[in-house]
Amino acid sequence: MVGYIPRKIIVDTKVRDSLLTHNILNNLPGIPVEYVADPNTAIDAIRGEKDPLCVGKKVLLLTENRGRFLKPCPGTKEYICCGYRILNFATNCNLECSYCILQAYLNNPAMVVYANIEDMFAELEDELSQDSESIYRIGTGEFTDSLALDHLTGFAKLIVPYFAHKENVILELKTKTDNIGNLIDLQHNGNTMVSWSLNTEEVAKREEFFAPPIDDRIDAAFKCQNVGYRLGFHFDPLIYYPGWEEGYQRTLERVFAKIDTWNVLWISMGGFRFLPELKPIIQKRFPQSKIIYNEFVPGMDGKMRYFKPIRIEMYSRMLEWIRSYDPKLCVYLCMESREVWRKVFKEDRVENSENLAKILDDTGDKK
Numbered sequence: 001m002v003g004y005i006p007r008k009i010i011v012d013t014k015v016r017d018s019l020l021t022h023n024i025l026n027n028l029p030g031i032p033v034e035y036v037a038d039p040n041t042a043i044d045a046i047r048g049e050k051d052p053l054c055v056g057k058k059v060l061l062l063t064e065n066r067g068r069f070l071k072p073c074p075g076t077k078e079y080i081c082c083g084y085r086i087l088n089f090a091t092n093c094n095l096e097c098s099y100c101i102l103q104a105y106l107n108n109p110a111m112v113v114y115a116n117i118e119d120m121f122a123e124l125e126d127e128l129s130q131d132s133e134s135i136y137r138i139g140t141g142e143f144t145d146s147l148a149l150d151h152l153t154g155f156a157k158l159i160v161p162y163f164a165h166k167e168n169v170i171l172e173l174k175t176k177t178d179n180i181g182n183l184i185d186l187q188h189n190g191n192t193m194v195s196w197s198l199n200t201e202e203v204a205k206r207e208e209f210f211a212p213p214i215d216d217r218i219d220a221a222f223k224c225q226n227v228g229y230r231l232g233f234h235f236d237p238l239i240y241y242p243g244w245e246e247g248y249q250r251t252l253e254r255v256f257a258k259i260d261t262w263n264v265l266w267i268s269m270g271g272f273r274f275l276p277e278l279k280p281i282i283q284k285r286f287p288q289s290k291i292i293y294n295e296f297v298p299g300m301d302g303k304m305r306y307f308k309p310i311r312i313e314m315y316s317r318m319l320e321w322i323r324s325y326d327p328k329l330c331v332y333l334c335m336e337s338r339e340v341w342r343k344v345f346k347e348d349r350v351e352n353s354e355n356l357a358k359i360l361d362d363t364g365d366k367k
């Protein structure tokens with residue numbers, strides 16, 4: 001995979017001396033840099049472009065996070081949610097998946113790195129010391145891809161060794177890339193897992209434009225396994241199309257041809273869902289994409305979803321195929337109702353978000 005290179009870097013003068021800013025500028029010699037006291041003017045200028053999402057992805061903005069870095073995952077109360085926390089060190093992503101929710105969710109179109117990581121570490125020290133009994137499951141891949149910018153930021157080299165010394169944390173780096181160069185020599189002490197979003201090769205080719213092919217992602221997972229990282233896989237979004245069964249079975253075959261099932265901490269599944277505002281964006285930016293031309297129903301959270309019987313069918317078949325490799329693999333559903341859980345797993349083990357959080361905490365604790 002060719003790593004992301006911006007056309008321009010904008011540095012908020014408040015973070016001009018931060019370690020991340022130095023890393024990024026050192027890794028991008030020759031790229032024009034503009035220093036600004038207030039990044040809002042630059043952001044407004046991008047918003048005024050004809051195609052702000054496209055222009056924004058070419059601009060790397062280094063600024064400060066003035067709010068909290070660590071936040072609960074924005075799951076919805078209507079569905080069972082896994083109790084994850086997000087470490088918000090960057091927003092936006094260059095991989096251009098047609099279905100990416102960030103296109104409708106973020107109001108800043110630039111690629112943003114929050115460079116005041118000294119504040120982030122201070123916040124983490126404070127937060128993690130408050131409840132030493134609980135397991136903190138923390139991820140960096142909700143508002144960005146965890147590793148897409150790592151060749152520029154070197155963020156993994158800072159965060160992985162930091163968490164290696166914490167007792168009660170599992171950090172999940174979630175990615176579609178093979179950008180794992182920085183991870184290989186790090187001391188992680190089993191406290192960091194690396195997980196890949198996977199799909200069928202057809203969906204990857206058609207809908208995940210700048211993400212590496214599925215085999216390259218699995219090869220990257222294999223390399224991480226070889227240096228002791230525990231792994232995760234996310235089949236989200238599952239896309240319903242003629243031939244989906246063969247497509248997903250083929251991806252699972254490729255995964256388990258290389259990856260040891262005992263080394264997989266969890267596998268999640270989530271059917272394709274989207275905010276209604278995303279549909280015109282996909283139509284405009286990805287006119288060849290067919291994924292929105294299906295029958296959908298509005299869910300309790302306002303997102304459009306496949307009909308329940310389709311979701312149940314997809315999850316049930318996937319579960320059957322995954323469990324044929326190892327019946328003990330931890331598999332969970334992302335943002336689904338208790339009824340769907342019960343029909344897929346044929347038991348009522350997960351009644352609410354607390355149950356699911358406990359199962360994942362216990363799984364993480366066995367790392």
Ligand code: SF4
Nearest residue numbers: 093095096097100144
């Ligand atoms: S990898 Fe994730 S964050 Fe990046 S464009 Fe695709 S869906 Fe969005």
